[in-house]
Amino acid sequence: MYLAYLADISGKFNEFNLQLQGFDKNIFNSxxxxxxxxxxxxxxKNSLxxxxxxxxxxxxxxxxxxxxISRNLKSICHSHLA
Incomplete structure (x- = not known):
């Protein structure tokens, strides 16, 4: 289950990283x-x-x-997102 969470959050970070790349990016929109x-x-975090x-x-x-989903997993994911 934790691996599924990590796959989800890693995908979100990858999307975010791609949004910050490119020649037309500047400090303001970044x-x-x-x-x-x-x-x-x-x-x-609140949704979880x-x-x-x-x-x-x-x-x-x-x-x-x-x-x-165990309470322990929720607690780990909550701290990770914090």
Whole structure:
């Protein structure tokens, strides 16, 4: 389950990284993207605490196959996102 979470969050960081790359990027729009990503991290942390996993597609897939998320995993993911 933790590996599924890591796959999800790594995908999000990869998307974020790609948004910051390119010749047409400057400090102004990059700063806005960084601020937005920090807000998304907070949103994902709060969503995870309330059992809303829409941002974590790999976790959703495992849950649909019958796996359960332990409190320990939630705690680890919550601290990671913090």
């Amino acid at each position: 700063t806005q993207k960084i601020k937005a990503f920090y807000k998304k991290l907070s949103l994902w 605490a309330s059992n809303n996993l829409t941002a974590f597609s790999c976790l959703i897939e495992l849950i649909s196959e019958g796996y359960l």
